Amino acid sequence: MNPRTTAKIGLSTASVYPESTASGFELAARLGYDGVEVMVGIDPLSTQIDAVRRLVDYHQLPVLAVHAPCLLITQRVWGTDPWGKLERSAEAAKDLGADVVVVHPPFRWQREYARGFVEGIARLEAETGVIFAVENMYPWRAPGKGLQAYAPSWDPTEQSYAHTTLDLSHASTAEQDCVELAATMGKSLTHVHLTDGTGSAKDEHLVPGRGTQRAADLLTALAKQDFRGHIVIEINTRRAASRSEREIDLVESLEFTRKHFVKAGSRRTPFAVTPEGEISELTP
Helix, strand or coil: CCCCCEEEEEEHHHCCCCHHHHHHHHHHHHHHHCCEEEEEEEECHCCCHHHHHHHHHHHHEEEEEEECCCCHHHHCCCCCCHHHHHHHHHHHHHHHHCCCECCCCCCCCCCCHCCHHHHHHHHHHHCCEEEEEEEEECCCCECCCCCCEECCCCHHCCCCCCCCCEHHHHHHCCCCCCHHHHHHHHHHEEEEECEECCCCCCCCCCCCCCCCCHHHHHHHHHHHHHCCCEEECCCCCCCCCCCCHHHHHHHHHHHHHHHHHHCCCCCCCCEEEECCCEEECCCC
């Protein structure tokens, strides 16, 4: 696990769905993202690592992370053995030059997998040298009650994971505050899925700044802490009426991130030069 010198802002290929993984790379490169997180399984091409490598070479854009196929709709991608899927995700990450695999906690009905999950994640990290960043999820909310769908917990701060992923939409659905959750995650916070939500029971994945999560405050706090993990835009653009509308959301998300993730000393102070050659700062 090589130490990182700076945080990179990436685009999840899930953000362009129903467009393809190839479209994700093309948009990320053209719009100025630093890299891509490959969501494995939604698009068949995402499971073909040689094809993804060709996209990396063609667009000259790195893969920052691989999202393991652990969604309900990807339960049969790369087999049905959950540990085998994670091992294959680590192999894909190494083949593509990524240093992070994003993984969800097991579903409660995956009892054997869930029973040894915390220890198994630590073992995989030690064996592969790849970071497995366990993502915060949420209770499935029904009228009057919440269903605990994940085990050992939907909240990774309740376990001893070395590395975690903070997803702001999931925090919103779980009725958590992303800034407080990041503080609780502490040094384990390695990866961020930057998005937003309004507290709905639905996992909304809004453009950051359009919901009620304190996305701007989180980015400011991370910048002050010299956060060096990846910040990945993972929004839902399925309702975009056109490619241009989707691009507007992706550009807005990137600009929002760059605006608020500014490290101390990196802001440019406007100045003027007098006829005598003296430099003076301009005040707003």
